[in-house]
Amino acid sequence: MMANITVLGGDGIGPEVTREGVRALQEVGRLFGHEFVLTECDFGGIAIDNHNDPLPATTLASCLAADAILLGAIGGPKWSAPDAKLRPETGLLRLRRELGVYANLRPVAVHPALADSTTLKAEVVRGVDLVFVRELTGGIYFGAKTRDADSASDLCSYSAAEVERVTRVAGRLAQARRRKLTSIDKSNVLETSRLWREVVTRVMKSEFPDVAVEHILVDAAAMHLIRRPTDFDVIVTENMFGDILTDEASMLAGSLGLSPSASLGDGKRGLYEPIHGSAPDIAGKGIANPVGTILSAALLLRHSLGLAVEAAAIERAVATALDRGLRTADIAAGGRPVSTAEAGAAIAALITKV
Numbered sequence: 001m002m003a004n005i006t007v008l009g010g011d012g013i014g015p016e017v018t019r020e021g022v023r024a025l026q027e028v029g030r031l032f033g034h035e036f037v038l039t040e041c042d043f044g045g046i047a048i049d050n051h052n053d054p055l056p057a058t059t060l061a062s063c064l065a066a067d068a069i070l071l072g073a074i075g076g077p078k079w080s081a082p083d084a085k086l087r088p089e090t091g092l093l094r095l096r097r098e099l100g101v102y103a104n105l106r107p108v109a110v111h112p113a114l115a116d117s118t119t120l121k122a123e124v125v126r127g128v129d130l131v132f133v134r135e136l137t138g139g140i141y142f143g144a145k146t147r148d149a150d151s152a153s154d155l156c157s158y159s160a161a162e163v164e165r166v167t168r169v170a171g172r173l174a175q176a177r178r179r180k181l182t183s184i185d186k187s188n189v190l191e192t193s194r195l196w197r198e199v200v201t202r203v204m205k206s207e208f209p210d211v212a213v214e215h216i217l218v219d220a221a222a223m224h225l226i227r228r229p230t231d232f233d234v235i236v237t238e239n240m241f242g243d244i245l246t247d248e249a250s251m252l253a254g255s256l257g258l259s260p261s262a263s264l265g266d267g268k269r270g271l272y273e274p275i276h277g278s279a280p281d282i283a284g285k286g287i288a289n290p291v292g293t294i295l296s297a298a299l300l301l302r303h304s305l306g307l308a309v310e311a312a313a314i315e316r317a318v319a320t321a322l323d324r325g326l327r328t329a330d331i332a333a334g335g336r337p338v339s340t341a342e343a344g345a346a347i348a349a350l351i352t353k354v
């Protein structure tokens with residue numbers, strides 16, 4: 001097949017890890033006979049420097065015309081001054097909105113060889129295999145804001161339609177997995193959460209009757225995630241709760257550098273990125289873990305291009321590499337770490353057709 005993929009390296013370690021995601025895609029293209037046309041564009045801080053706009057019109061046009069977008073990470077101290085007029089993050093929020101990607105999928109799976117290297121007990125994390133579906137374009141991050149010298153407010157609002165569409169993404173995912181959905185809200189306090197619970201209950205009952213549904217309050221969910229993480233299959237939640245809980249959940253896997261994400265809307269086009277940021281503290285050193293980006297490339301193949309076999313080939317290569325002891329510095333635990341490029345090359349070399 002032929003597909004157009006826009007590549008946004010971004011800032012800090014973004015370009016370093018994206019290079020390895022691209023390497024994996026190119027290897028898949030070569031092995032399976034696909035033509036991936038890759039277009040690199042400036043986005044984030046580098047786009048502020050080069051174009052005075054974190055999301056230049058040419059970058060947005062390329063993303064809108066693409067089948068999928070692979071993103072590294074954006075941001076850094078250079079663009080973070082409190083009085084900064086242009087911020088990389090504004091570009092990211094705008095890109096998500098322009099692409100209409102309202103569901104953010106974040107799988108968290110603990111690789112058996114890494115169960116001992118997380119901050120939690122191995123018996124708690126062994127066997128964790130869950131997916132968060134975070135609502136991405138509504139809620140408090142997008143509501144009206146006010147600010148004067150002594151007070152501030154951020155409006156949190158959701159429509160039933162916004163909750164319905166993200167529930168359907170989660171319901172379909174649960175049907176393809178272990179048929180269990182956990183919905184997280186704060187319905188004992190928030191009106192938006194009462195609507196959320198009502199809509200999730202209705203949609204799941206009428207459209208996904210074969211999926212078991214449970215509702216948990218967000219404070220209890222934060223606790224259960226580190227107490228009994230293997231109990232979860234698919235988790236759906238609103239924007240801010242998802243933002244916070246997915247970072248907590250990523251630590252089950254051992255490092256921020258290991259986890260991928262996919263942001264999806266109604267069509268096939270999606271935005272794929274590792275869950276970590278631009279890591280200015282290690283940028284330019286060539287030691288960042290590229291696995292989150294490489295696994296994001298696998299999600300891109302599966303969700304936007306319908307290439308499930310090719311996606312599984314990348315995931316298998318990552319698993320084999322970790323099994324054989326391939327470790328970047330963040331997960332090396334005293335062993336000899338490999339560089340970002342060495343890790344990417346080793347994983348690409350392990351991609352096979354069967």
Ligand code: NAD
Pocket residue numbers: 013017072073074075076077080089092256257258273275276277278279280281282287288289290292330
């Ligand atoms: P971060 O995720 O960049 O880094 C947190 C810690 O994890 C750092 O110690 C870093 O070295 C480490 N880390 C992150 N990714 C790693 C990898 N692949 N391999 C090894 N170690 C890794 O978070 P932060 O330091 O809070 O934020 C830095 C910048 O990134 C900020 O400007 C922030 O706004 C931005 N950010 C961007 C995104 C995004 O692009 N979607 C997401 C989060 C943060």
